[in-house]
Amino acid sequence: MKLITAIIKPFKLDDVRAALTALGVSGMSVTEIKGFGRQRGHTELYRGAEYTVDFVPKSRLEVAVRANLLEQAIEAIVTAARTGKVGDGKIFISDIERVIRIRTGETDDSAL
Amino acid sequence: MGNGLRASKRGWSESHAPAAAVTGLLLALAFVSPAGVWAQTASSAAPAPSPAPAVTAPTATEPTAAAPAAAAPAAAPAPTAPTVVKFADINSGDTAWMLTSSALVLMMTIPGLALFYGGMVRKKNVLATLMQSFAITCLVTILWWLVGYSLAFTPGSTAYLGSFGHALFNGVVYLHDASKLSVSHLGTTIPETVYAMFQLTFAIITPALICGSFAERMKFSAMLWFMGIWLLAVYCPIAHWVWEPSGWLAVKGVLDFAGGTVVHINAGIAGLASALMLGKRQGLGRESMAPHNLTLTVIGASLLWVGWFGFNAGSAVAADGRAGMAFAATQIATAAAALAWMFTEWATKGKPSVLGIASGAVAGLVAITPASGFVGPSSAVIIGVAAGVICYLSSTSVKRALGYDDSLDAFGVHCIGGIIGALLTGALVSKDISGVDSTVLTQLWGVGATLIYGFIMSMLILKLVDMTIGLRVTADEERQGLDITQHGESIE
Numbered sequence: 108m109k110l111i112t113a114i115i116k117p118f119k120l121d122d123v124r125a126a127l128t129a130l131g132v133s134g135m136s137v138t139e140i141k142g143f144g145r146q147r148g149h150t151e152l153y154r155g156a157e158y159t160v161d162f163v164p165k166s167r168l169e170v171a172v173r174a175n176l177l178e179q180a181i182e183a184i185v186t187a188a189r190t191g192k193v194g195d196g197k198i199f200i201s202d203i204e205r206v207i208r209i210r211t212g213e214t215d216d217s218a219l
Numbered sequence: 220m221g222n223g224l225r226a227s228k229r230g231w232s233e234s235h236a237p238a239a240a241v242t243g244l245l246l247a248l249a250f251v252s253p254a255g256v257w258a259q260t261a262s263s264a265a266p267a268p269s270p271a272p273a274v275t276a277p278t279a280t281e282p283t284a285a286a287p288a289a290a291a292p293a294a295a296p297a298p299t300a301p302t303v304v305k306f307a308d309i310n311s312g313d314t315a316w317m318l319t320s321s322a323l324v325l326m327m328t329i330p331g332l333a334l335f336y337g338g339m340v341r342k343k344n345v346l347a348t349l350m351q352s353f354a355i356t357c358l359v360t361i362l363w364w365l366v367g368y369s370l371a372f373t374p375g376s377t378a379y380l381g382s383f384g385h386a387l388f389n390g391v392v393y394l395h396d397a398s399k400l401s402v403s404h405l406g407t408t409i410p411e412t413v414y415a416m417f418q419l420t421f422a423i424i425t426p427a428l429i430c431g432s433f434a435e436r437m438k439f440s441a442m443l444w445f446m447g448i449w450l451l452a453v454y455c456p457i458a459h460w461v462w463e464p465s466g467w468l469a470v471k472g473v474l475d476f477a478g479g480t481v482v483h484i485n486a487g488i489a490g491l492a493s494a495l496m497l498g499k500r501q502g503l504g505r506e507s508m509a510p511h512n513l514t515l516t517v518i519g520a521s522l523l524w525v526g527w528f529g530f531n532a533g534s535a536v537a538a539d540g541r542a543g544m545a546f547a548a549t550q551i552a553t554a555a556a557a558l559a560w561m562f563t564e565w566a567t568k569g570k571p572s573v574l575g576i577a578s579g580a581v582a583g584l585v586a587i588t589p590a591s592g593f594v595g596p597s598s599a600v601i602i603g604v605a606a607g608v609i610c611y612l613s614s615t616s617v618k619r620a621l622g623y624d625d626s627l628d629a630f631g632v633h634c635i636g637g638i639i640g641a642l643l644t645g646a647l648v649s650k651d652i653s654g655v656d657s658t659v660l661t662q663l664w665g666v667g668a669t670l671i672y673g674f675i676m677s678m679l680i681l682k683l684v685d686m687t688i689g690l691r692v693t694a695d696e697e698r699q700g701l702d703i704t705q706h707g708e709s710i711e
Contacts, residue, residue, distance in 0.1 A: 151509060153574055154628060155615025158507045 108203040108215065109177045113168040114142065115188040115196040120166045126183035127170060133219070135170040146194030165196060171203055173216055298404040299464065300374050301390060301411055306398045310408035316538035317406070317413045323529025324420035328352050328427045331526055335519025335581070336431055339574075339627050342511040343700025344435045346708055351430045354439075355446050359423045362450055364388055367422060368415045370455040371463065372403060378467035381459050391415060405462070406536035417533060418458075425454055425482045431629030432490030433497050435508075436697055439705040441690045445680055449489060453676045457481050457669055473665035474648065474657045476545065477534035479589025479640040480665045485673050487634020490625060492677035497690055499624035501697050508626075513573055520577035524553060527584045531591040544652055545591035549584065552591075552603035556583020559607025575611070578632060582610035585636030590644040593653035602643045606636045634670075641666050 115123060120137065127135065141162035148161040172180050181198060189195055208218035333352035337345045359367070369385035376382065385391060391411045393400045401411040426446040433442075460466040461475050468480075475481055500508065510516060531549045535542035560579025565571040586606030587599055594602070614631030625631055645662035648655070684690055691697075696704035703709045 152568055152570070152572060153509055154578060155568070155619065156508065158509045160507075 108206060108219065109172055109174055110201045110203050111168075111170045111172060111177070111180055111184070112199040112201070113170075113184050113188070113196065114140070114144075114165050114198075115168060115184070116190065116194065117164055117166045119188045119190070120168070122187040123168060123184050126187040127180060130176065130179055130183055132170055132172060132176070132180065135168055138167045138169075140165050140167045144194070144197065163194070171206060171219055173219060298402075298407065301372075301385065301401055301403050303392065303394075303399050303401050304407070306400065308402070308408070309400070309410060310537070312538040313406075313408045313536070314410065314413055316542065317409045317417055317533060317536060320529035320533025321413065321417040321420050323526045324417070324424065324533065325356070325526075327523050327526035327530065328420070328424045329356050331519050331522030332424060332427050333519065334515045335523060335577075336434060336516075336627050338512045338515030338517075338519060339510040340434050341508065341700070342710065343702055345511060345515075345702065346710060347439065347701030347705050348430070348434060350439070350706060351442060352427045354443065355427045355430070356423050358443060358447055359426060359450055360419060362447060363415075363419045363422055367450060367455050368418065370451065371422070371458040372405060372415070372418060374463060374465045375459070378465055378470060379460065380456050381463060388415065404464070408537060414536070417536075421478055421482055421530070422450060422454055422458070425478075425486045426450055426489075428483070428486035428629050428633055429489045429493060431627035431633075432625045433493040434626035435500050435701065436497055436626075436691055437493070438689060438692050439701070441684050441688055444684050444688065445493075445690075448680045448683075449677065452680065453489065453673055454481075454485065457485055457672065460668065461665060468665050468668060471664050472655070472657060472661050474593055474644050474653070474655070474662065475589045475641065475665060476592040476644075477531045477588045479585065479637045479644070480669050483585045483588060483633040483637030484641065484666060484669045485637075487630045487632070487637060488670050488673040489677040490629030491623065491634065492674050493681055494623045494625045494630065496678060496681040496685065500626065501694060503624055510574065513577075517573060517577050520580055524580055524584060527553075527588075530584075531588060535592055541592050541652070544595070547596055548591045548594055548599040549587050551596050552587035552599040552606070553580050553583040555600045555603025556580060556586065556607035556610075559583075559604045560611045561607075563608050563611045578614065578628070579607045579611065582606045582632050582636045585633050586610075586640035586643070589637070589640045590647065593644055593648045593655075593657075595649050595652060598643075598647035598649065601647065602640060605643065606639050609639055610636050638666055 113123070117139070124135065141164055143162055146163060148159055148163055151158045151160055168184075170180065177200070181200070184198060205215060206218040207214050211218075329352055330349075333349045336352070337348045340348050364387065366383065366386045368388070368391075369383055370381045373381040373385050391401055393410065393412065402409065403411045403414040406414040406417075426449060429446075429449075430442070458481050460468040461473060461481050463469060473480070502508075527549060528546055532542040532546040535545055557576045557580040560582060561571045561576045564575040583603040583606050586602050590598065590602055610632050613635040614625075614628040618625055618628070618631055623630075641662050642659050645657045645659040648657045650656055681690060692701065692704060700709070
């Protein structure tokens with residue numbers, strides 16, 4: 108089992124969700140976050156006072172998938188989230204030791 | 220306000236000017252002013268004094284400068300103090316418009332100004348900022364009834380302050396059985412209650428404007444004390460000087476149709492005093508002080524704009540042609556100023572900002588205020604453009620260069636805009652519309668007196684409050700925000 112953590116542009120969230128559910132992914136968590144990478148921030152001007160906004164808004168998507176679904180899921184996210192411009196985001200993959208579904212007590216693959 | 224009437228009297232009033240200045244200066248000294256400063260001002264202010272005739276409540280009734288558009292049609296001698304008249308002397312059209320105007324001007328403060336300022340502060344201070352406008356509205360109302368109205372708008376024993384004759388609205392009457400009611404000499408066709416309430420709304424917004432300069436760092440208790448004392452020691456005298464016909468600036472012929480001097484220069488200079496006295500906000504220049512919600516600010520600016528028709532067109536104290544001209548001048552100047560600010564910013568900084576166009580509109584409203592009943596539409600465009608460009612500079616580069624923290628630009632927009640308006644009123648006044656002449660030099664008297672008296676008195680009051688209860692919240696409280704530390708509330 109793998110955990111996919113994807114940082115994407117907020118307006119791409121719906122596309123990514125659609126692409127992943129089409130693969131049979133049945134759940135995910137989304138958080139609104141701020142951060143910076145190569146895109147860096149921008150400046151805003153209020154009555155001549157300039158403020159540098161270092162952290163830009165992004166969406167963080169967390170999806171747990173079976174190992175055999177990993178490459179397809181990555182491919183789906185990359186295709187859906189890409190605009191080709193700086194700031195498209197990143198995907199991090201990590202191992203999951205165990206998964207437990209709270210309601211039924213099912214574990215691991217059957218809990219996904 | 221009430222300039223229709225007063226303007227028509229300017230002919231007689233000017234001759235008394237120097238004498239008036241001297242008599243009252245000495246008496247004013249005893250009342251509220253720091254002796255040394257006033258003595259200096261007095262000597263420079265009144266170069267050729269003759270023994271002073273009594274200038275209070277002058278009996279002059281015949282306007283020497285014939286003013287066809289004058290507001291007083293009555294054949295009987297015009298009253299020089301509030302008086303009781305028959306119901307039949309009241310004009311229902313005027314009264315209806317002045318009731319409406321009073322409500323419009325109240326709307327400028329709550330919620331207009333409250334939202335305009337509230338949107339520009341950081342989120343941790345928005346409730347405290349709204350609270351300032353709201354609390355000032357309540358405090359000033361009570362003080363106005365208590366003594367403020369009387370001090371400002373009745374003739375006093377000097378040219379510097381009114382009497383206590385109408386304290387507690389004593390003499391402000393409506394007598395059903397006798398079919399009589401009182402009227403102010405500044406608006407003889409409407410009930411005195413309406414005139415007093417109309418003027419109240421001006422007395423409310425003036426201190427509320429000052430809040431823009433010390434936003435995000437003043438203690439609520441200190442603000443209440445400052446505003447209460449300031450209203451009685453600064454606003455009431457200056458309103459009396461300019462708007463009560465026996466006031467020394469009115470006698471000099473200073474024109475201020477709706478409050479460019481009394482309201483805006485006055486509030487703006489008090490704002491500068493408080494910005495200097497309180498010091499900068501923590502983290503200014505290092506942390507983001509960006510407005511937390513410009514939507515509120517735009518709504519606030521729009522409410523100010525709409526309400527301002529009560530302010531300016533209402534200052535005709537009649538539903539007449541002068542009100543109509545003031546209305547048109549207000550709208551045109553505001554649009555011109557908003558565009559001027561927007562294009563200046565666009566050209567110099569690359570983008571036409573929302574805050575910019577809203578600020579420009581307010582700058583235009585401020586600048587046209589003293590001129591609105593005295594100038595035509597083309598002059599309104601000139602005043603608007605001047606206000607848009609100059610206030611843009613004063614709120615951006617000039618402020619940064621001088622280093623004071625006028626948080627929301629009460630000084631940069633209201634004081635500077637007020638000065639532009641006051642001086643251009645002297646330059647552009649149309650005798651066809653106003654019935655009077657003025658010069659930039661005459662107007663400088665109003666500007667100078669308000670700047671000097673307003674600044675010194677504001678500094679003194681702030682110092683007094685600072686030495687007793689302290690002006691500023693602690694560093695920790697400022698960091699946490701005024702909402703939670705001053706009021707125990709917060710928004711998410």
